[in-house]
Amino acid sequence: MSLDISKIRQDFKILNQTLYGKPLAYFDNGATTQKPQVVLDTISHFHNSINANIHRGVHKLSEESTKAYEEARETVRDFINAKKTGEIIFTSGATASINLVAFSFGETYVHEGDEVIVSEMEHHSNIVPWQMLCERKKAILKVLPFDDNGEIILSKLEELITPKTKILAVTHVSNTLGTVNPIKEIISIAHKHNVPVLIDGAQGVKHGIVDVQDLDVDFYAIAGHKIYGPTGIGVLYGKEKLLNEMVPWQGGGDMISTVTFVKTTYNELPFKFEAGTANFIGAAGLATALKYYKSVGIDAATDYETELLNYATSKLLAIDGVRIIGNAKRKAAIISFLIENIHPYDTGMILDKMGIAVRTGNHCTQPIVDHFGIDGTVRASFAFYNTFEEIDRLIEGVKKVKEMFG
Ligand code: PLP
Numbered sequence: 001m002s003l004d005i006s007k008i009r010q011d012f013k014i015l016n017q018t019l020y021g022k023p024l025a026y027f028d029n030g031a032t033t034q035k036p037q038v039v040l041d042t043i044s045h046f047h048n049s050i051n052a053n054i055h056r057g058v059h060k061l062s063e064e065s066t067k068a069y070e071e072a073r074e075t076v077r078d079f080i081n082a083k084k085t086g087e088i089i090f091t092s093g094a095t096a097s098i099n100l101v102a103f104s105f106g107e108t109y110v111h112e113g114d115e116v117i118v119s120e121m122e123h124h125s126n127i128v129p130w131q132m133l134c135e136r137k138k139a140i141l142k143v144l145p146f147d148d149n150g151e152i153i154l155s156k157l158e159e160l161i162t163p164k165t166k167i168l169a170v171t172h173v174s175n176t177l178g179t180v181n182p183i184k185e186i187i188s189i190a191h192k193h194n195v196p197v198l199i200d201g202a203q204g205v206k207h208g209i210v211d212v213q214d215l216d217v218d219f220y221a222i223a224g225h226k227i228y229g230p231t232g233i234g235v236l237y238g239k240e241k242l243l244n245e246m247v248p249w250q251g252g253g254d255m256i257s258t259v260t261f262v263k264t265t266y267n268e269l270p271f272k273f274e275a276g277t278a279n280f281i282g283a284a285g286l287a288t289a290l291k292y293y294k295s296v297g298i299d300a301a302t303d304y305e306t307e308l309l310n311y312a313t314s315k316l317l318a319i320d321g322v323r324i325i326g327n328a329k330r331k332a333a334i335i336s337f338l339i340e341n342i343h344p345y346d347t348g349m350i351l352d353k354m355g356i357a358v359r360t361g362n363h364c365t366q367p368i369v370d371h372f373g374i375d376g377t378v379r380a381s382f383a384f385y386n387t388f389e390e391i392d393r394l395i396e397g398v399k400k401v402k403e404m405f406g
Pocket of ligand 1: 030031092093094095096123125126171173174175200202203223364
């Protein structure tokens, strides 16, 4: 199925604007994606017609609001093919989902001298919560390295795992290198040693179909705003058995069953991990975004983004002095690059003046830039609403930057 990009672009009004007199070319989708009109309409409709707090009301609006929230949970369950809605925890984002596991799983399972493994290509969100856990528990953080192409060195994984390893946390797709990690294989290796796996799916869920049962993944973290949904909403998928064994992360309303000053008992899944007023409007917006993404066609969108990636890669490599950081065999539509002797920040600033939005810096992955001994990169990350013409403008922009600094 091929995509009608000009029709799709009509769903994203924000793309249809000029900056500094130039049409916007938005290539910062790794940081956040734009929202289709249906998502904005869902949010606005919710505020205008249904808004009432969930789970605690007998009145009509509260019932409708609760129904929309729980339907959103079912939409997410279906989207990632989880077994049960109880395994879908709404959070504020991928970062919160990972922190939840690092705390709650960590409290239950990680003790002094135990080990936690993360990869060298993780976003800070999938490093720091584990470091904090290790500091709290006097546990040891071990690092699974990647090679100079940006591929995880799988043979090292078996070497790193010991009887003390309690969890492995790896990203599905690197937000800096674009690498799509072989997560099914990684999970299977870890499971051979009875080590559960958390996959950071902040970028992964936007690049192809995710089936948590097929992956047999233990935890999968999702950020709503990176998959065409609103900010402030995310998801933690977790296997029921593990979630049931874990202690709650935060205390408050909704996560309890009974409260007395002597003892509090906790609610069942998923509510045990959803303390306080949930972002129920965000959840409804996310559900609409997932339905929209499905209606575009996830495979078709991924294939088209791969075409954009290949086109941009070959055009960039044809420019003298351009170096791509991250050359894995399997990549999502994310390109990090450098122009010889030109600081990424200068490149980003000049491209911006041409209406081209890229991201510059270490992209919250300082260990990656340290690996390559660089300050940072220029990153262009594509979505299915981007066009080949926009990439041509990026290429012209890069040539102009070279001329200006040359
Ligand atoms: N993990 C990866 C791979 C990311 O790219 C990001 C955001 O850029 C995150 C985690 C954190 O996502 P959020 O800040 O939306 O929680």
